[in-house]
Amino acid sequence: MTSANPSTTATDVPPVEQQTRAISVQEEGTPAQPKPAGAALSLRLATGLIGVLLASLLAILNEQVTALALADVQGVFSIGRDDGTWLTTLFEAANVATMVFAPWFGITFTLKRFTIGAVLTTMLLGALCPFAPSLQALYLLRVLQGVAGGCLPPMLIIVALRYLPPKIKLYGLAGYALTATFGPAVGTPLAALWTEYVSWQMVFWQIVPLGIASCAAVRWGLPDDPYKLERLSAFNWTGLLTGFPAVAMLVTGLLQGDRLDWLNSEFIRVMFGGGALLLVVFFFNEWFHPLPFFKLRLLARRNFAHGLMTLAGAVILLVGVAAIPGQYLARVHAYRPLQTAPLSLLLALPLLITLPLTAAVLNLRRVDSRWVMTVGLLLMIATCALGSLMTSEWIRVNFYWLQALQIMAQPMVILSILMGVTTGLPPTEGPFASAMFNSLKTFSAAVATALIEGLGTGRERFHSNMLVDQLGNHAVVTGRGVDTAHTLAQLAHRVHEQALVLTSADLYRVMACVAIALLFLVPILPVRIYPPWSTTPPSSH
Known part of the structure; x- marks a missing residue:
């Protein structure tokens, strides 16, 4: 019962209820609330949204380019291969773990100020990286940059849900999909x-001009919301102290697992075991905490749960399919990024057209997003099936037709997932959805990397052993001398090359199995939804 005595309402409210009311303070209307549904999007607000899009793209490029140019960075700093892997691992662990908590801080310190602060921090740390006096200093800079960069992608979904009118909301989500497809x-x-x-320093400095443009657009375009510092009094310390190390440990285990021989390494066992235990504690705390980082009750919505499940598989699928051609060309034909670039551009540039076109199709009320996702998954399966037929004769041009299928498939899958997750979701739940969506997306990318590396190593060893056994059984080389040594060297090279080709074909088959599994979920779990502008409420429960 609620007491009618006003003298007790301010002092006798239990702490849990006070924290719950803090949530209400967060979600109540403020002078800078978004425009009513159906209102036109002003030029100023559109500029702010573009600024947040640039910030998110900045974070993705900072992650991808530095990873791809890692060999050059290692050469400049005289870093060995093993030490160099930690540059990527530490950055990714901090990046993924931060995405769990970034939306909470974005709401507390306002989206505008938090985004600008994260962009400026990412730029400053990137500018300092080439001047790192030691490897340890470079590690520290990359960890801090991972934290700062991890704050940016979650902001994009929040502002899209909060500010975009229903009629163009899917186009805003296409902008987010741009960071997940075009950016990589x-x-x-x-x-x-x-x-x-140009210069290896530009690997770190490339984000500066993009960051300046982003800060200017966000500063002018987004509304000046008031701070919500009262939320700090109910800060979820248990969630932070368990969730951050849990995710960081699991990502570290995934990215270092192949190098350290997985569970045969005590370090990897500690990372997986400790991370899993802390993650269970984190989820338990989030379920009962009145001001959580993850709102696990959102999983009761069928489309939201399906969206997250499909997202994990789709990210593994997209990352895997994108990685196989580059790895094959680099290891079999010694391609450098310069020779691989046309293959990536063939995919990246048309996405600027197919993403908004797919959003336009999904924005039609008569179009069922489940069918769009089905078509996209079928195209992914076709890509993997064709890729599994590869031979050692394949060069860059042979992958063009596979990339052409990806141009259509990727927007269909990603936008259908985003539509299922966000349709019917009120702006007040946007931060929770963003935290869960972005952290799962980046964690799944780490899983994909581990899967490609782990399966690739295992299958390469298997095929090498099988080929060597077959050659031994046929006794193809006899005799001694220089010619025999040369023949053996050529034979070893051919065995290694063929093992790599068979491994790449196997990885395509594994990715096809992932796509088939996602395809089976489509007729079972999600229910029919309509575009955000539709007057018919979506069936999302």
């Missing part, structure tokens, strides 16, 4: 441009 694809050409024609 354009990373290879940029890495080639900086390392081959």
